[in-house]
Amino acid sequence: MAENSRPTIIDFVEKYTRKFADHTYLREKVNGVWTETTFKQTRDEGRILAAGFMALGLQKGERVSLLAEARNLWVMSELGILYAGGVDVPLSYKLESDKDLSFRINHSDSVYVVASENELPKIRRIIAECKAVRKVIVLDDIPLQEGEMFVGELREMGMEFLKDHAGELEKRIAAIKPDDYANISYTSGTTADPKGILLTHRNYTANVEQGSSVISVPEGSTMLIILPLDHCFAHVAGFYTMMMYGGAIATVPVGKTQIATLRNIPGAIKDVQPYVMLSVPALSRTFKKSIESAVKAKGEKVEKLFNRAVNLAIGYNREYWNAGKPFITQFWKKPILNFLDKKLFKTVREAAFGPNMHFFVGGGALLDIELQKWYNAIGVPVFQGYGLSEATPIICANSAGNAIFGSSGRTVEPMDIKICDEDHNELPDGQTGEIVIRGENVMAGYWKNPEATAKTVVDGWLYTGDRGYLYPKNRRYLYVTGRFKSLLIAADGDKYSPEGYEDNLTSVTKFIDQVIIHNNQNPYTVALVVPNRDLLKGWLAKEHPGLAPDSREGREKMLEKIQAEMDTYRKGGKHEGAFPEKWLPAAVIVCPEPWTEQNGLVNSTSKIVRGKVEKAYADRIEYAYTPEGKKLLNEKNIESI
Numbered sequence: 001m002a003e004n005s006r007p008t009i010i011d012f013v014e015k016y017t018r019k020f021a022d023h024t025y026l027r028e029k030v031n032g033v034w035t036e037t038t039f040k041q042t043r044d045e046g047r048i049l050a051a052g053f054m055a056l057g058l059q060k061g062e063r064v065s066l067l068a069e070a071r072n073l074w075v076m077s078e079l080g081i082l083y084a085g086g087v088d089v090p091l092s093y094k095l096e097s098d099k100d101l102s103f104r105i106n107h108s109d110s111v112y113v114v115a116s117e118n119e120l121p122k123i124r125r126i127i128a129e130c131k132a133v134r135k136v137i138v139l140d141d142i143p144l145q146e147g148e149m150f151v152g153e154l155r156e157m158g159m160e161f162l163k164d165h166a167g168e169l170e171k172r173i174a175a176i177k178p179d180d181y182a183n184i185s186y187t188s189g190t191t192a193d194p195k196g197i198l199l200t201h202r203n204y205t206a207n208v209e210q211g212s213s214v215i216s217v218p219e220g221s222t223m224l225i226i227l228p229l230d231h232c233f234a235h236v237a238g239f240y241t242m243m244m245y246g247g248a249i250a251t252v253p254v255g256k257t258q259i260a261t262l263r264n265i266p267g268a269i270k271d272v273q274p275y276v277m278l279s280v281p282a283l284s285r286t287f288k289k290s291i292e293s294a295v296k297a298k299g300e301k302v303e304k305l306f307n308r309a310v311n312l313a314i315g316y317n318r319e320y321w322n323a324g325k326p327f328i329t330q331f332w333k334k335p336i337l338n339f340l341d342k343k344l345f346k347t348v349r350e351a352a353f354g355p356n357m358h359f360f361v362g363g364g365a366l367l368d369i370e371l372q373k374w375y376n377a378i379g380v381p382v383f384q385g386y387g388l389s390e391a392t393p394i395i396c397a398n399s400a401g402n403a404i405f406g407s408s409g410r411t412v413e414p415m416d417i418k419i420c421d422e423d424h425n426e427l428p429d430g431q432t433g434e435i436v437i438r439g440e441n442v443m444a445g446y447w448k449n450p451e452a453t454a455k456t457v458v459d460g461w462l463y464t465g466d467r468g469y470l471y472p473k474n475r476r477y478l479y480v481t482g483r484f485k486s487l488l489i490a491a492d493g494d495k496y497s498p499e500g501y502e503d504n505l506t507s508v509t510k511f512i513d514q515v516i517i518h519n520n521q522n523p524y525t526v527a528l529v530v531p532n533r534d535l536l537k538g539w540l541a542k543e544h545p546g547l548a549p550d551s552r553e554g555r556e557k558m559l560e561k562i563q564a565e566m567d568t569y570r571k572g573g574k575h576e577g578a579f580p581e582k583w584l585p586a587a588v589i590v591c592p593e594p595w596t597e598q599n600g601l602v603n604s605t606s607k608i609v610r611g612k613v614e615k616a617y618a619d620r621i622e623y624a625y626t627p628e629g630k631k632l633l634n635e636k637n638i639e640s641i
Contacts, residue, residue, distance in 0.1 A: 006178040006440075008201035009082055012208070012240065017043040020246040023220065027250035027272065028072045034250075034271060037072060039243070042079070049080025049151075051169050052158030056112070056135065060085035060175060063108045063184065067091040067101075067123065068116035069261065070229045070251040073139045073151065075239065077114050080158075082201075085172045087181045089196075090230035093119055094258065094597045100194075102126040105133065108184050108196060108447065114151075117142050118254070178202035184447050185232055185389050188603040196447030197389045199232060206440035207232075207392040208240045210412035215361070215383070215399040221247040221275035222356070226265060226283060233393050237361055237385075238278050250274065258597075266290075273354035278361050280606045284371060284382050285507065291352050291378075306348070309340045313377035320376060320403045345378045359383055359400065368507040369405050384408050386480050390462055392441040396478045407471065408480045415439035416461075417478070419469055424458070430472040432481055435464045467497055486610050488519040488583060501569070501579045508575070509565040511535055514595050516610055517585050518621060526624040527585035528617055530594050531562055531641065555641045556633055563588060563632050587624040588632055589617060592640040 004011065017039045026037040058064070064081045066088055068074045081088045089108045093116075095101050101122055105113065109132050115123045117140035127133060127147065136148045144150065162169065182201045186194040217223070223242050227234045229251075242249050250272040255261040269277075295306045316333045317323045324330050349357060360375070360382040367384045375382045385397035386408035395417075398409035411417050416438040419427045427433045442462045445453035456463055465484050471477035482497030489495055498517045505515055514530035536558045537549045547554040568574045569584055595601035601613050614621065623629035623636060 006202050007205045008176050008178050008180070009182055009204055009240075010173055010176055010201070012205050013043055013046070013079065013243070016243045016246070020243075023246050024248045025243065026072045026075060027222070027248055029253040029268070029271070035072075036248075039246075042072075042076060045076045045155075046079025046083050047169065048155055048158040048162065049076060050083030050158070050172075051161040051165075052154035052156075053080055053084040053086060053112070054165075054169060054172065055157040055161040056154070058084050058086050058112065060172065061087060061181070063087045063089050063110045064112045064114060065089040065091055065105050065108065065110040066114045066230075067093060067119045068114065068139055068229075069093050069118060069254040070225060070227075071116070071139075071254060072251075073116075074229050075249075077137075077139070077151070081114075082176075082182060083169070083173060085176050085180070087184060089184045089186075091186075092228050092230045094228065094603075095122075096598055097600070098122070098126050102129045103193065104186050104196075105130045107193075112137060114139065116140060116254075118256070120148075176201065178205075179444070181444065183232065185230070187389070188609060195449055195452055198444040198447050199389075199392055200444050203392040203441055203443060204232070204235060204240060207236045207394055207412075208244060210415055210439065210441060211236060211241060211394045211397070212244065213413040214394075214397045214402070214410045217242070217245050217247060217276055219246045221245065222250060222272060223247060224250045224252070224268060224272050224274035224277045226252055226277060226279045231393075232389055233387065234278065236392060236394055247275075269353055269357075273356045275356050275358050276361060277353075277357070280362055283606075284360060284362060284367070284375070287352060288371065288374060291348060294351065295348065306344065309337075309344055310374060310377045312340070313337055313345075314373045317373065317376055319405045320398075341379060349379055353380060361385065361397070368503045370504070371507055372405050386466075386478065388464055388466070390443045390456065390464070391437060391439075392443065394441070395435075395437060395464075404471070404477055406479065407477045408468070409478070410476045411478055412439075412441075415441065417470070418461075420463075424463075427469075429470040429475045432467055432469045434484065435466045435468045435478070435480070436461050437464065438462065483610075488517065488525060489521050490519060490582070491521050491523055494582075496580065496583045498583065501583070504575075504578065505566070505569075509568075511539070511562060511565055514591075514608060516608060516613055517583070518614060519583070522625060524586035524625075524630075525583055526587040526589055526621060527566065528589045528591055528613060528620070529562060530591050531558070533641075536561060536641075552638065555638050558641050559588075559590065559632055559637055562590070587630045588637065589620045589624050590637045590640040591617065591620075 021040040022038050024036040025039045025042050028035050064086050066077055078088050089110055091104055111132055111134050113123055113133055114137045120138055123136055137151055137154055138148055139151050141150055179200050179202060181198050182204060183199040184196040185199060186196050225234055225238050239249060252261055252268045253264045255264055296303050312333060316330055316337055357380055362382055372382055383398040387393035387395045394412055396409040396411040402410055418436050419433040420436050421427055421433050438461045466480055467482050467484055468478055468480040482499040486499060487495045488498050502515050506512055511532050512529055513532045515527055517525050517527045519525040539561060540547060540549055540554055540558055544557055547557060569578055595608055595613060601609055603609050628634055
């Protein structure tokens with residue numbers, strides 16, 4: 001295989017397998033024991049499965065749906081599909097709706113489905129509706145039904161195929177070109193049917209090259225992935241980036257349920273001792289709470305020392321890029337912080353993340369700045385990045401030595417970027433508008449949806465639908481301010497992105513777990529709130545011991561506590577001026593249950609699906625704009641708390 005400037009994923013895998021053949025690439029816990037699989041073993045298994053797919057009859061360009069938890073066989077199965085010239089359709093194991101699954105399988109015209117034991121029941125419920133599917137390939141050795149086969153059988157077919165037709169596989173591989181489709185990655189479909197994002201081989205390899213311009217890891221490092229593997233972020237920032245650096249990928253042991261898998265994360269961190277973790281903002285908050293609880297358990301003196309040390313470090317680090325400046329006022333802090341790091345922060349870090357952990361990489365929702373400062377203070381930075389699937393996905397990221405709190409980091413290179421107004425006119429640096437990019441990471445289009453493609457990609461420029469601006473002092477830094485679709489629109493036509501306020505509120509206020517604020521040309525803004533009922537009940541027992549939490553008086557006090565927390569952002573409050581008074585909510589809607597992936601109000605990357613929440617609570621929103629509904633202590637809130 002000749003090296004070229006526009007490699008396919010196959011070229012990429014072959015290149016780094018030659019370079020790091022015997023290095024560990026995959027780590028997985030099987031029957032209580034962590035196993036190690038080398039680069040060469042991974043590549044070879046991919047080739048065997050590719051031969052198996054060819055023996056089954058998979059043709060170049062045909063689609064294969066893949067539905068499984070994060071595991072070695074997920075990676076090898078995808079390689080098998082790609083080496084056979086197929087197109088992988090990765091499906092989130094968090095999808096629960098039969099309609100959601102059948103739509104994706106049928107819309108992609110998938111001819112095979114690969115599924116794990118845990119996910120197979122979902123496929124069995126809908127397989128009769130999936131007329132194009134020829135066979136379901138099961139990753140676990142379990143009793144099968146008609147139309148199903150064990151992956152071990154596929155592997156045996158591949159071994160036999162290679163004995164007699166090895167040249168056919170090589171011909172198939174040689175026929176794969178950079179602009180051939182590699183994935184159809186589906187959007188969440190918040191307001192309409194999901195769109196299938198077409199990503200090519202070159203989209204992926206280009207974005208890995210681009211990503212290396214903003215972030216890197218030492219050769220041979222280990223990454224723990226705490227993300228579903230169906231998203232391109234896990235591929236680019238995880239599999240392919242670590243492949244380029246000769247590093248290892250570890251996945252969290254799969255539990256019988258999603259909750260059980262989440263519970264396996266602390267043990268996986270302890271066992272793997274990663275250099276970096278690929279995670280989502282929501283988990284960063286969970287880790288922070290766990291660390292603070294562990295510190296608190298050490299006693300009041302330790303807790304006070306820790307909090308003072310964190311505040312001292314935050315003051316010294318400032319906005320990251322200007323840490324320790326000005327020297328004349330900050331120099332005295334450094335020796336103290338060095339001492340505290342050795343005696344305090346190091347202990348905390350190692351207890352939570354092991355001795356090798358250097359940083360998190362995260363995307364998705366905007367990270368609260370205070371959360372970023374806190375992690376940086378204890379010596380494990382959480383680097384905010386930004387991207388979207390249509391860009392394969394990385395557009396920019398902060399990194400060690402190149403970070404500005406509040407920004408989404410430096411844009412990748414090579415890639416063109418501009419900020420445009422509603423008429424597609426480019427705006428000067430510092431002005432907010434739509435983020436628009438052009439580069440080899442821009443998707444090929446939407447599968448079977450030329451109209452949507454034409455609206456999103458214009459003359460090679462991808463219109464992201466996200467708002468932001470380029471830093472005037474260094475235009476390589478991008479500030480993302482929110483989605484156009486999430487904008488609040490006042491009755492006077494004024495617009496505001498609420499995501500910063502929402503994220504700040506849930507980070508600072510422990511009594512509120514989830515929140516979105518809403519205004520669609522209405523007289524005022526309302527907040528939809530999911531409270532932390534356990535903490536509220538604990539607060540009530542402490543502050544009002546005579547009141548039962550299920551009594552009307554107790555419910556009213558808990559509602560008043562939520563309101564008091566939100567009022568800290570108003571004039572006279574502790575967080576006065578953090579956000580414009582005009583956009584702070586004038587009415588509160590207390591939601592009776594959390595927003596989860598199971599009820600469809602949170603997507604597979606743990607992001608709240610705003611449109612679906614607003615639809616689910618449309619009647620409550622309408623009620624909030626009545627005189628009675630505007631009152632905090634209305635009957636619906638009292639019932640819901």
